[in-house]
Amino acid sequence: MGGHERCPELLGRDLNGSGDEFQPETGETGSGLDSAFTFPEGGFSMKSWLRIHRYLGAFCAPMLILFAISGSWQMLNYHKAKKDGSYKPPAAVKFTSDLHMAEDLEGPAKWAYRGILWIVAASLVTSSAIGLMMAFRLEPAKGRVMMLVAAGIALPLLLFLLAHE
Numbered sequence: 001m002g003g004h005e006r007c008p009e010l011l012g013r014d015l016n017g018s019g020d021e022f023q024p025e026t027g028e029t030g031s032g033l034d035s036a037f038t039f040p041e042g043g044f045s046m047k048s049w050l051r052i053h054r055y056l057g058a059f060c061a062p063m064l065i066l067f068a069i070s071g072s073w074q075m076l077n078y079h080k081a082k083k084d085g086s087y088k089p090p091a092a093v094k095f096t097s098d099l100h101m102a103e104d105l106e107g108p109a110k111w112a113y114r115g116i117l118w119i120v121a122a123s124l125v126t127s128s129a130i131g132l133m134m135a136f137r138l139e140p141a142k143g144r145v146m147m148l149v150a151a152g153i154a155l156p157l158l159l160f161l162l163a164h165e
Helices: 046-075 092-099 107-138 142-163
Strands: none
Touching: 046 092, 046 107, 107 142
């Protein structure tokens, strides 16, 4: 099976904005950008990194979406009933928040559940690192990517520090 059968969505696409099309046989763009952030000889091709990123993303996405939604509910305290009885959270909100916090678990299933969460966390970190590597390898304007990464670090940190004055 040739590379284009395994990655048909990339065939002929200009992945780095340089006018060079993706080469399915090598997994490279042909522009030399694939040598940026190079891993040891015999490492993965860009096609392999894309596949790993896609599979880890597919594995992590359901839990990530669930935790993002339930975490936002928790941040706004939608998962807690008001003491005066004026608000009682819907069962789905309470259940997903309990699933997110996982405080009441017992027995062997507790450790199995936590093990899955560790696997999801490790997969998310790995997939994010691969995504950053691909962003730097495929984007010709690396300064733009670097500014976005710096903003993604600095903005939450700055807002956190301002909120703790």
